[in-house]
Amino acid sequence: MEDLLYIISQCTICKAHLPLGPRPVVTANPKSKIVIIGQAPGTKVNDSGIPWDDQSGKKLKQWLNVTDEQFYNTENFAIIPMGFCYPGKGKTGDLPPRPECAPQWHKPLLDKMPNVELVILIGAYAQKYYLKNNAKRTLTETVGDYKMYFPKYFPIPHPSPTNRFWRIKNPWFEEFIVPELQNRVEEVLNKPSSSRE
Structure with a gap:
């Protein structure tokens, strides 16, 4: 894994x-x-090199009900965005994640993590890539039908402040689905580690 992460750190594909x-x-x-699996780092994360080191990350940790210590413990969470590098500014928010990244690196990384029990898919890019034809027409429908993707996947919206209007329009997400997400995360984290390495 260390070798693979080093190779990724030197990546210049795009x-x-x-x-x-x-x-x-x-x-x-x-x-x-x-x-x-989220989208791609923003400028703040690009500067710090720390994933989810921004307002979106604060909200995500609230949704997961985990501390910084739990969140950044790689034995708990692997953080593998759809695009590993900041893609640039778009008209509204950042540009989409670069399409070269996930096909190149996701499978080699996931192949080295035999103990993964849950994959949290944040936003439409991750959901379309992983759920393929099972993703619904809209993110709202996919998130609303989250149980369809159990036990492996849990689709959620992006916790970005720019997405707050979606959250205001869809209060059911934080009222009903976030508690389920928290329960699932707690269940996985509290399970004794498998002996598979």
Whole structure:
């Protein structure tokens, strides 16, 4: 795993398209129990090199009901975005994650994590990539039908402040689904580690 993470840290596949240059932000461990697959780092995370080190990350940790210590313990969570580097600014928010990243790196990483029990899919890019034809027409429908993807996947919206209007329009998510997410995360984290390495 260390060798693979080092190779990823040197990746320049889409260098020509990255306004701030390559700076892959990804964490993983052979013992990781939960994988978080989001979009791509924003400028703050690009600067710090720490995944979810921003307002979105604060909200995500609230939704998961975990401390910083739990969240950044790679034996608990691997953080593998759809794009590992900051993609640049779009008209509203950041540009989509670069399409080269996930096909190149996700499978090699996941193959080295035999203990993963839960994959949290944050936002439409991750949901379409992993759920394929099982993803619904809209993110709202996919998130609303979250039980269909159990036990492996749990689709949720992006916790970004720019997404607050979605949350206001869909209060059922934080009222009913977040508690289920918290229960599932707690259940996986409290399970004794498997002996598989």
